[in-house]
Amino acid sequence: MFFLKELPTRQMIRGYAEQYPSADVDSVEQALKMMRQASLLVRRLETYFSHHGISQQRFLILIVLDREPERTSLLASEIAERVDVSRPVMTRTLRSLVDEHLITLSADTSDKRAKQVSLTEKGKTFLAEILPGYFSEIDKFMKESAP
Amino acid sequence: MFFLKELPTRQMIRGYAEQYPSADVDSVEQALKMMRQASLLVRRLETYFSHHGISQQRFLILIVLDREPERTSLLASEIAERVDVSRPVMTRTLRSLVDEHLITLSADTSDKRAKQVSLTEKGKTFLAEILPGYFSEIDKFMKESAP
DNA sequence: TAAATATGATTATCATGGTAATCATATTTG
DNA sequence: CAAATATGATTACCATGATAATCATATTTA
Structure with missing residues (x-):
């Protein structure tokens, strides 16, 4: 999973995006946020499940x-x-x-x-x-x- | 992780939402899609990393x-x-x-x-x-x- | 300041993900 | 139809997540 709290800055993503002009800074940022959000939700649900022995x-x-x-x-x-x-x-x-x-x-x-x-x-x-x-x-x- | 291919149907979510009227069918469906998408991306990235020995x-x-x-x-x-x-x-x-x-x-x-x-x-x-x-x-x- | 508590790191142990290899049985093909 | 290949399940083994317990050292407090 992907729990990184402070995601790479737009600045940082932009730096790499320059080398790979096809990379869209917004969509990369969105993807990182999605992985973090989903990981937190999965963790939350695992806690719920563990309370029910599953x-x-x-x-x-x-x-x-x-x-x-x-x-x-x-x-x-x-x-x-x-x-x-x-x-x-x-x-x-x-x-x-x-x-x-x-x-x-x-x-x-x-x-x-x-x-x-x-x-x-x-x-x-x-x-x-x-x-x-x-x-x-x-x-x-x-x-x-x-x- | 959460790789379930066929997510619970809206119908099914709605069934449970009836019992818990506060639950918003749309947001639950969105959350399930997010977990699946993020899991697929994490899997993809793990493959990328494994090719580089990390x-x-x-x-x-x-x-x-x-x-x-x-x-x-x-x-x-x-x-x-x-x-x-x-x-x-x-x-x-x-x-x-x-x-x-x-x-x-x-x-x-x-x-x-x-x-x-x-x-x-x-x-x-x-x-x-x-x-x-x-x-x-x-x-x-x-x-x-x-x- | 001595005792109690907190914290940084580690060890031990367990759960859950993966791939490679294997066993048994089905299916395809020469 | 026999040999080759494919498939369902499993075993063995490894990586990576967690918590509980422990060790050493800091910090707080009585």
């Missing part, structure tokens, strides 16, 4: 499973693709969710390599409990940092 | 040292404060920068606990080499993701 990554997996109305399960690789995280990370994170009984894994009937992942009832309930607070944390953050 | 964190330390015109060194704790990262992370990262001869550490004369951190000539040169590419990566990213 993490952003585990939360996103639950969300992705819950959001699939026409399917009762997804492959681990499908979740990794949607959450956009590497498969080894997925393997590890799914294990921790199984340990907490928030999801279950089952063998795929047509592909012996694959694993189907489903939300448990506990997982659904838990998600429903923490989601309002999640949105409310985001909302609070945005109101605080508004100009 | 990391975002190590880079930011060099930047902070370089940006202090009236001082030749900063305390480790001052850098941690500016980069907004925990001190144990700072200790570890400074060690790797020393190993690569990009900074030097020296004892503080007035406080025996403290360590002064300075950029080496190699550190200054290296920073000057990678900075233009850094800004240009950001600029490219912003142009790509512009509407």
Whole structure:
């Protein structure tokens, strides 16, 4: 992440922009601000999650499973693709969710390599409990940092 | 980080917003987009840095040292404060920068606990080499993701 | 000033991100 | 159809974030 408090000055960006005339000082400055803001929000949300014994990554997996109305399960690789995280990370994170009984894994009937992942009832309930607070944390953050 | 590809739908956010009327659907949606965008940019920059044998964190330390015109060194704790990262992370990262001869550490004369951190000539040169590419990566990213 | 508290840095430990390599099974292709 | 290739999942290993505890030294306070 990117927590730098004092961003590079416009002056400094301009100095480098001179060497690379295509670089737009405003858009670089905007990008740096965006990374800082997003990092602060992620940190805030991680704190929220930690108070509920979960993490952003585990939360996103639950969300992705819950959001699939026409399917009762997804492959681990499908979740990794949607959450956009590497498969080894997925393997590890799914294990921790199984340990907490928030999801279950089952063998795929047509592909012996694959694993189907489903939300448990506990997982659904838990998600429903923490989601309002999640949105409310985001909302609070945005109101605080508004100009 | 936050890489979720398909963000929660407005519909879904609205559902939770109903329970928490203070939550503004637009600002929540904007926040989710911001986290995703920033995460993608951070990932892009980490790739850039890895091609140069450095990391975002190590880079930011060099930047902070370089940006202090009236001082030749900063305390480790001052850098941690500016980069907004925990001190144990700072200790570890400074060690790797020393190993690569990009900074030097020296004892503080007035406080025996403290360590002064300075950029080496190699550190200054290296920073000057990678900075233009850094800004240009950001600029490219912003142009790509512009509407 | 002696005791209590605070601070700079570090160590130990844990969580979570990544890539490379591997295993098992599917799929494609010669 | 056998060999080559691709894919789902995992293991091993490394980087980087955090907190708690510790050590040494400063500073405050009783």
